[in-house]
Amino acid sequence: MPIARADLQSFLTELLQPSDYADYGPNGLQIEGTETLGRIAFAVSATADSARLAVEGGAQALIVHHGLFWKFHGPKPLTGPFARRVFPLVRHGVNLFAYHLPLDAHPEVGNAASLARALGMVELEPFGDHEGRPTGIKGRLAEPMAAEAWRGRLGAVLEHPVMMASPDPEAPVRSAGIITGGANRDWPRAVRERLDAYVTGEMSEHDWHESQEAGLHMYAGGHNATERFGILALMAKVEATFAVDCFFIPSGNPA
DSSP states (O other), X not given: OOEXXXXXXXXXXXXXXXXXXXXXXXXXXXXXXXXXXXXEEEEEEOOHHHHHHHHHTTOSEEEEEEOSOOTTTOOOOSOHHHHHHHHHHXXXXXXXXXXXXXXXXXXXXXXXXXXXXXXXXXXXEEEOOBTTBOOEEEEEEEEEEEHHHHHHHHHHHHXXXXXXXXXXXXXXXXXEEEOOSSOGGGHHHHHHTTOSEEEESOOOHHHHHHHHHTTOEEEEOOHHHHTHHHHHHHHHHHHHHHOOEEEEOOOOOOO
16 A cells, blocks of 8 residues: 655654664655655665665665765765665655664664564663663573573574674573674673673674673674664564555675
């Protein structure tokens, strides 16, 4: 059933509250297209591939976690690879919506909350702090697992290899904090909050040493892999609310 762009935009704004976050780029409508939406595509990132596949799939909107515009990039000319992301959407009237930190942190459809539920975690609470707002979720495992065994569980849920830094692979993991994507610098918060483990998407060389030396089990399951969960949960929410046709565009990005 076709819906109005304005109705979708209002729904996403009310659900995700993007104005509450001091983000690294604009949240919400980034490219304005047609006013009526009969089909909506979802993807982790706005890329040349996701733009092309959204157009080929007959979508009038593409909703992503990683949009096109970031403060650290500065002004960008509409040439080269960037143009190949923008022009297909503009030429075909495809609206682009992007929600970064609001989708990371949301307690229902957020990346961290959705991953935590997929892992069977319980007693979920907000976790992390970016300028006064949480960015993830913490909770307890339904049943304690050895650190190495939980790495296997993570890998199965993520469908992606998981890097682990652990002071003892046989030690039990009872609690964990999750901030998906590139939040490798936030592991000290898990130590301060006396959590056993910390899950994110990436890990640097010094994180591997320092986290385990601090007594923490740290896991990195891939930036893209850990951030599929929120956009999939958001797609299900939009489908259930509007009964509009939706489809997901996966990425082959292993990072």
